[in-house]
Amino acid sequence: MNPRKWLCRHPVPALIMALTAGASSVLRAADAELLNVSYDPTREFYRAFNEAFAKHWFEKTGARVVIRQSHGGSGSQARAVIDGLQADVVTLALAADVDAIAAHAGLLPADWQQRLPRNSAPYTSTLALLVRAGNPRNIRSWDDLARPGVQVITPNPKTSGVARWNYLALWGSVLRRELGPECAARLRDPAFADAVRAAQEKARAFVRNVYRNVPVLDQGARGATNTFVQRRIGDVLINWENEILLSKHELDSAGVEIVVPGISILAEPTVALVERNAERKGTRAIAQAYLEYLYSDEGQDLAGRHYYRPTSPAAAAKYADRFPKVERFTIDDLFGGWAEANRVHFADGAAFDSIYNAADSAAAAPAGRAPR
Numbered sequence: 001m002n003p004r005k006w007l008c009r010h011p012v013p014a015l016i017m018a019l020t021a022g023a024s025s026v027l028r029a030a031d032a033e034l035l036n037v038s039y040d041p042t043r044e045f046y047r048a049f050n051e052a053f054a055k056h057w058f059e060k061t062g063a064r065v066v067i068r069q070s071h072g073g074s075g076s077q078a079r080a081v082i083d084g085l086q087a088d089v090v091t092l093a094l095a096a097d098v099d100a101i102a103a104h105a106g107l108l109p110a111d112w113q114q115r116l117p118r119n120s121a122p123y124t125s126t127l128a129l130l131v132r133a134g135n136p137r138n139i140r141s142w143d144d145l146a147r148p149g150v151q152v153i154t155p156n157p158k159t160s161g162v163a164r165w166n167y168l169a170l171w172g173s174v175l176r177r178e179l180g181p182e183c184a185a186r187l188r189d190p191a192f193a194d195a196v197r198a199a200q201e202k203a204r205a206f207v208r209n210v211y212r213n214v215p216v217l218d219q220g221a222r223g224a225t226n227t228f229v230q231r232r233i234g235d236v237l238i239n240w241e242n243e244i245l246l247s248k249h250e251l252d253s254a255g256v257e258i259v260v261p262g263i264s265i266l267a268e269p270t271v272a273l274v275e276r277n278a279e280r281k282g283t284r285a286i287a288q289a290y291l292e293y294l295y296s297d298e299g300q301d302l303a304g305r306h307y308y309r310p311t312s313p314a315a316a317a318k319y320a321d322r323f324p325k326v327e328r329f330t331i332d333d334l335f336g337g338w339a340e341a342n343r344v345h346f347a348d349g350a351a352f353d354s355i356y357n358a359a360d361s362a363a364a365a366p367a368g369r370a371p372r
Contacts, residue, residue, distance in 0.1 A: 075161065174199065
C-alpha cells in the first residue's frame with residue numbers, strides 16, 4: 001500500500017510513528033525528552049513555554065530537555081493517549097478529557113485534578129465571537145446566532161473541547177436569561193421546578209436553532225478558525241477567547257472584528273502528569289517540574305502574553321487590560337460538573353445528538369455541511 005494512504009487511514013499509529021522517528025538522534029543531544037499532548041490552539045503558547053522551561057531546567061540542573069508537542073481536538077487527543085500515544089503530560093481543553101484517560105486507560109489516578117494548584121488549571125479562558133469587518137450581520141450577543149440566515153462556525157463537540165464549551169455557553173446563556181442572577185440556586189430549588197423546566201426547553205430550542213445555522217463542523221478549534229479566517233466561510237466564529245484574540249491581533253485576519261458576549265462560561269483547561277507513561281519512561285520528575293513551571297512567574301507571564309487569562313494575581317493584573325470584563329458562570333453551577341454535562345449533553349444519543357440530528361432534518365443541508 002502507498003505509505004501516504006496508510007498514514008491517512010491510520011492516523012493514531014501514524015502520529016506515533018512520526019513522533020518516534022528520529023528520537024534517537026534527538027536524545028543524543030538531550031538528556032531527557034517529554035511529549036506534551038495538547039489541544040488545538042495552544043501551539044504558539046507551548047512553543048514559547050517549552051523554550052522557557054528547557055532554559056530554566058538547564059540552568060537549574062545542567063541537563064538538556066527536548067519537549068515535543070502533539071496538537072488536535074481535545075477529545076481526539078485524549079483518545080490517542082488512551083490508544084497508546086506515549087504522552088508524559090497532557091494539557092487538554094477540559095477536565096472530562098483527562099478523566100477519560102484515567103477511567104479508560106488507568107494511566108493516572110482518579111484524583112489527578114487535586115495534584116496541582118487551582119484544580120490543575122494554571123490558566124483560564126472564556127469564549128468570544130469573531131465577525132466580518134463592519135459586523136454586517138449586526139451580531140451583538142448569543143441570541144443573534146439563532147437568527148435565520150446567520151452562518152455560525154463552531155467545531156464538533158464529539159472531537160473538540162472548545163466545541164463543548166461553546167455548546168454549554170449557548171445553553172447556559174438562556175438559563176441565565178430566563179432564571180436571572182440566582183440561576184444556579186434556582187436550578188436546584190424545587191420551588192422553581194416549573195420555571196427550570198421551561199428554561200431548559202427554551203435552551204434546547206435555542207441551541208437547536210443555532211446548529212441549524214452551522215454549515216460545517218470542524219474537528220478542532222484551529223480548524224474552525226481556518227474555516228472562518230482563511231476559507232472565509234460563515235458570518236461568525238465561536239471560539240476560545242485566546243484563539244479569537246490571536247486571530248485578530250497576530251494571524252492573517254484582516255477584515256474581522258471581535259464581539260464578546262456580556263455573559264459567558266468560565267473555561268478551565270486542565271493539565272496532568274500521565275503517571276504510568278512517565279514512570280515507565282523515567283521522566284516523572286522532569287514532567288512534574290514541567291507542569292509546576294506553568295504556575296511560575298514566567299509561566300504565568302507567557303500565558304497572559306498568549307491571551308490566556310493567568311491565575312496568579314500579579315500576571316492577571318499585568319494583562320488585565322487585554323481581557324474584556326465578562327460575567328462567567330461555571331459548569332458546576334449550571335450543569336452539575338463535567339460528568340453530568342457529558343451524560344446529559346454529549347454521550348451517544350444524548351442532547352447534542354438529538355439537537356444536531358433535528359437541526360439537520362429541519363434544514364436542507366447546504367454544500368459542505370459535515371455529515372453525521
